[in-house]
Amino acid sequence: MSLLGKSVPRQAALRHVAGRGRFVDDITLPRMVHVAFVRSPMAAGVIRGIDTGAAAALPGVVRVFTGADLVGVCASFAGNSAAVPQLRSPPEHCLAVVRVCWQGEPVVAVVATSRAVAEDAADLVQLDIDSTDPAVDPLAALADNAVLVHPALGSNLAMEARIVSGDAAAGFAAADRVVTHDFNFGRHTGMPLEPRGLIADYDPAADTLTVWQSHQAPHQQQDVFATLLGIPEHRVQVICPDVGGAFGVKLHAYPDELAVAAISKVLGRPVKFVADRLESFVSDVHARDHRVTARLAMKNDGTMLALEVDDIGVMGAYSTYPRTSVGEGMQVIMLAGGPYRLAGYDARLRFVYQNKVPTSAVRAVGHPIAATITEQLIDFAAHDLGLDPMVVRRKNQLVAADYPAKAPGGVRFERLSIDTCLDKVLALMDYDALRAGQAALRAKGIYRGIGVATFVELTSVGAGFYGPAGINVSAQDGATVKLEPLGRARCAISITDQGQGTLTGIAQIVAERLGLQPDDVDVLAGDSRATPYGGGAWASRGLSIGGEAAWAAAGAVRDAALELAGLLLQVAPDTLDLRAGQVVNASDGAARMTLAEVARIGTFRQDLLPPGYRPQLGATRHWVPREEPYSVANGVQASLLEVDVETGFVKLLRHWCVEDCGRVINPLLVDEQIRGGIVQGLGAALYEHCQYDEYGQLVSGSLLDYLVPMAAEMPDIVVAHIETPAGGSALGAKGAGEAGAGGAAAAVWCALNDALLPFEARVTQQPFTPEHVLDVLAAARGRQGA
Amino acid sequence: MNVPADTLAIALTVNGEAVQANVPVRQHLVDFLRGALGYTSAHLGCEHGVCGACTVRLDGVPVRGCLTLAVQADGATVETIEGVTASGELADLQAEFVARNALQCGFCTPAMLLTAAELFKAGAMPTREQIRAHLSGNLCRCTGYQSIVDAVDAVLKRRAA
Numbered sequence: 039m040s041l042l043g044k045s046v047p048r049q050a051a052l053r054h055v056a057g058r059g060r061f062v063d064d065i066t067l068p069r070m071v072h073v074a075f076v077r078s079p080m081a082a083g084v085i086r087g088i089d090t091g092a093a094a095a096l097p098g099v100v101r102v103f104t105g106a107d108l109v110g111v112c113a114s115f116a117g118n119s120a121a122v123p124q125l126r127s128p129p130e131h132c133l134a135v136v137r138v139c140w141q142g143e144p145v146v147a148v149v150a151t152s153r154a155v156a157e158d159a160a161d162l163v164q165l166d167i168d169s170t171d172p173a174v175d176p177l178a179a180l181a182d183n184a185v186l187v188h189p190a191l192g193s194n195l196a197m198e199a200r201i202v203s204g205d206a207a208a209g210f211a212a213a214d215r216v217v218t219h220d221f222n223f224g225r226h227t228g229m230p231l232e233p234r235g236l237i238a239d240y241d242p243a244a245d246t247l248t249v250w251q252s253h254q255a256p257h258q259q260q261d262v263f264a265t266l267l268g269i270p271e272h273r274v275q276v277i278c279p280d281v282g283g284a285f286g287v288k289l290h291a292y293p294d295e296l297a298v299a300a301i302s303k304v305l306g307r308p309v310k311f312v313a314d315r316l317e318s319f320v321s322d323v324h325a326r327d328h329r330v331t332a333r334l335a336m337k338n339d340g341t342m343l344a345l346e347v348d349d350i351g352v353m354g355a356y357s358t359y360p361r362t363s364v365g366e367g368m369q370v371i372m373l374a375g376g377p378y379r380l381a382g383y384d385a386r387l388r389f390v391y392q393n394k395v396p397t398s399a400v401r402a403v404g405h406p407i408a409a410t411i412t413e414q415l416i417d418f419a420a421h422d423l424g425l426d427p428m429v430v431r432r433k434n435q436l437v438a439a440d441y442p443a444k445a446p447g448g449v450r451f452e453r454l455s456i457d458t459c460l461d462k463v464l465a466l467m468d469y470d471a472l473r474a475g476q477a478a479l480r481a482k483g484i485y486r487g488i489g490v491a492t493f494v495e496l497t498s499v500g501a502g503f504y505g506p507a508g509i510n511v512s513a514q515d516g517a518t519v520k521l522e523p524l525g526r527a528r529c530a531i532s533i534t535d536q537g538q539g540t541l542t543g544i545a546q547i548v549a550e551r552l553g554l555q556p557d558d559v560d561v562l563a564g565d566s567r568a569t570p571y572g573g574g575a576w577a578s579r580g581l582s583i584g585g586e587a588a589w590a591a592a593g594a595v596r597d598a599a600l601e602l603a604g605l606l607l608q609v610a611p612d613t614l615d616l617r618a619g620q621v622v623n624a625s626d627g628a629a630r631m632t633l634a635e636v637a638r639i640g641t642f643r644q645d646l647l648p649p650g651y652r653p654q655l656g657a658t659r660h661w662v663p664r665e666e667p668y669s670v671a672n673g674v675q676a677s678l679l680e681v682d683v684e685t686g687f688v689k690l691l692r693h694w695c696v697e698d699c700g701r702v703i704n705p706l707l708v709d710e711q712i713r714g715g716i717v718q719g720l721g722a723a724l725y726e727h728c729q730y731d732e733y734g735q736l737v738s739g740s741l742l743d744y745l746v747p748m749a750a751e752m753p754d755i756v757v758a759h760i761e762t763p764a765g766g767s768a769l770g771a772k773g774a775g776e777a778g779a780g781g782a783a784a785a786v787w788c789a790l791n792d793a794l795l796p797f798e799a800r801v802t803q804q805p806f807t808p809e810h811v812l813d814v815l816a817a818a819r820g821r822q823g824a
Numbered sequence: 825m826n827v828p829a830d831t832l833a834i835a836l837t838v839n840g841e842a843v844q845a846n847v848p849v850r851q852h853l854v855d856f857l858r859g860a861l862g863y864t865s866a867h868l869g870c871e872h873g874v875c876g877a878c879t880v881r882l883d884g885v886p887v888r889g890c891l892t893l894a895v896q897a898d899g900a901t902v903e904t905i906e907g908v909t910a911s912g913e914l915a916d917l918q919a920e921f922v923a924r925n926a927l928q929c930g931f932c933t934p935a936m937l938l939t940a941a942e943l944f945k946a947g948a949m950p951t952r953e954q955i956r957a958h959l960s961g962n963l964c965r966c967t968g969y970q971s972i973v974d975a976v977d978a979v980l981k982r983r984a985a
Binding site for chain 1: 863
């Protein structure tokens with residue numbers, strides 16, 4: 039029986055339930071010192087002076103660094119892209135030198151023998167900053183007299199992009215009805231439970247830098263540290279041990295982390311920094327923060343004609359390094375309207391700088407916004423036209439005959455399962471019965487809403503993205519597979535695992551090829567020195583790209599083992615197979631010798647082999663998507679909720695997801711990825727909000743103020759799959775990590791506005807706080823009274 | 825603020841072993857367990873008492889280790905998941921967590937197990953909603969909670985059978 043498609047539990051889980059995880063903060067090195075940062079207390083200002091005297095004099099303090107101290111150690115950096123030449127991105131330093139641009143920007147680093155002493159000393163640092171007016175209103179950001187985040191740029195416009203396909207104007211001219219809605223997607227963040235952190239250990243004798251970092255992409259970080267600190271890349275090693283959640287937050291090169299590496303280079307000793315939760319909120323990248331106005335042109339019969347999208351995204355203070363911050367907005371305008379046939383499409387994106395934490399890639403980049411715009415407008419259109427929203431979807435969605443299709447935003451869809459996913463979710467949830475129940479309850483004054491949202495997901499980004507952008511991020515991943523002398527296997531691979539279980543999938547793939555069990559395969563990852571070069575974890579690439587590399591490498595080892603076995607057994611290798619730890623006859627399955635015996639002879643007894651023959655029981659293979667620019671996954675999510683129209687509280691009753699990530703290698707792990715992602719999306723819809731006041735101060739910067747879903751608020755989630763294998767690959771897996779987060783909020787938008795239909799009230803901003811729900815209800819009553 | 829690094833001598837039992845130490849009076853229990861003793865299963869997720877990742881047992885009762893000073897553990901018995909694993913008390917729940925993948929990154933897991941264990945002591949058979957409510961002081965950012973609830977529910981039923 040194949041191991042592929044089997045629910046194999048994770049080896050790593052055994053360590054974690056026993057308390058034997060090994061996270062960055064669990065590691066201690068000889069002579070290690072600790073950093074605490076002094077961060078800008080204000081959103082904008084000019085640094086006049088910094089007095090570090092009292093801090094430096096505190097016993098236990100090793101040294102205090104300002105931006106000026108590190109300018110010559112760590113080069114400045116900017117999140118630019120050759121593929122987006124219109125992006126204007128000013129240079130940034132690891133510690134602010136002249137100006138501060140957001141509350142939380144690191145200004146001074148205090149190094150001491152303990153974190154506690156470093157924090158004591160940080161309190162003694164005197165910052166003299168001339169506060170200036172912050173730019174905090176995204177809609178005012180582009181006015182002629184706007185306060186400028188970066189005066190040298192002359193405006194707050196970071197970049198503008200437009201995607202036009204077909205003839206949108208003709209569609210609107212021919213429309214029987216146009217639905218319009220304003221959407222405000224609140225700023226939230228990934229908030230991995232383990233904060234960001236690293237230990238940088240520079241050895242001046244050998245000119246080597248070893249970094250243990252809670253990060254998703256060790257090879258990217260090797261490149262970043264080597265480039266910015268001027269250390270040869272082969273002397274930089276980045277190790278990512280157990281990582282306590284990442285979700286895109288740990289994909290970027292943060293100024294504070296670069297400062298830590300620079301400080302280690304100056305001091306020549308290991309330096310540790312682990313962010314505390316309060317500084318995480320003001321330094322981890324935030325996400326979303328988009329204001330969108332969108333219009334959908336419809337015929338009376340439910341035909342969708344054209345979609346127009348106008349998106350203003352907030353970049354925050356900088357475009358993040360090295361990947362830039364444009365991804366979220368670009369994916370919005372690339373994916374809006376994607377699952378449907380549209381004759382016209384016109385989407386405009388403007389990114390504006392603000393004196394706030396930079397936004398950038400967080401799980402499901404842009405996807406939730408694109409799905410929400412599309413699905414919510416369809417629901418409104420259906421309501422206005424007196425049609426069932428599912429009827430409108432079925433009438434316009436892509437079906438088998440449409441593939442390969444091109445989305446209105448230009449993305450190629452090799453083959454999706456939009457229609458079959460919808461069929462399946464409607465059957466799972468018993469849509470018609472829910473609608474009947476909804477109507478009966480409404481008569482009793484109970485307001486339930488049903489929302490169904492289709493989403494498409496760009497996973498496993500191929501070679502055409504970062505390379506042409508001039509950004510040193512590998513789209514390719516690599517795997518080395520070795521047959522150990524007693525018959526077990528090891529795999530070193532460039533993808534990384536922050537809990538997804540990707541490495542268990544890799545063990546399944548290698549074991550499948552070698553006729554072993556997953557437990558017989560040890561997988562090493564998260565080490566830029568010990569694994570082939572590759573991308574790590576981003577854009578749901580682990581199994582779909584890393585899996586292919588492992589499949590190919592294990593295949594080469596399999597071929598080598600069978601060749602050797604063929605020599606020993608004096609039969610042709612292609613008459614043999616590897617099954618259950620044995621070399622067997624391919625024809626009848628009869629055991630001929632153990633794989634362990636092959637490995638033993640191949641490792642220790644070459645003297646038994648024909649002259650000149652040299653066994654090769656190890657192989658490295660790389661894989662990168664070339665046939666398609668992405669592996670596009672898709673799915674549908676559905677939400678059933680109840681809104682209390684007296685209090686504005688929303689209670690989630692149930693949630694469904696039918697998802698197509700191609701071939702499912704491990705159903706247990708995929709389902710749990712989806713559920714976890716959904717709950718993050720539900721948090722974004724209902725609770726999570728990085729709120730700024732008019733001074734640019736983050737006012738929800740603790741876990742008391744920034745609400746994250748807990749067990750009691752969350753519904754049970756039904757997950758099912760359609761499997762449309764990815765083309766151009768051996769395994770056919772597509773990415774699965776972002777599907778949950780990509781569609782959940784859209785389903786809740788649709789469900790909540792569905793619940794509010796009797797009141798003719800429509801929510802416009804997430805999270806849907808009780809206050810916002812009551813506001814739109816009051817506004818609707820006002821309109822009706824007027 | 826420059827707090828004098830005053831210390832106090834404390835004596836306590838940690839995971840069955842007698843421990844004597846001089847600890848800074850301002851040091852919280854998790855920093856002491858992690859830094860001085862190497863029990864790294866107690867994790868710091870927020871240090872303001874919300875996320876629950878620092879949960880350890882103090883005299884048999886789960887406490888927020890980040891809101892408890894080390895000196896408050898003087899004379900007490902402290903248990904972390906390392907000790908509970910060694911005793912085998914939660915072996916069935918730990919195995920169920922693995923089987924159902926009721927953990928991903930593992931950062932919340934030791935604390936989640938210790939919190940869930942309270943339900944076994946109560947002797948009652950909580951509903952699914954009661955399990956969810958009981959676990960609502962422990963933040964998990966990866967799983968979405970359902971598999972954790974399933975694992976706790978399954979072990980409760982198995983132990984009651």
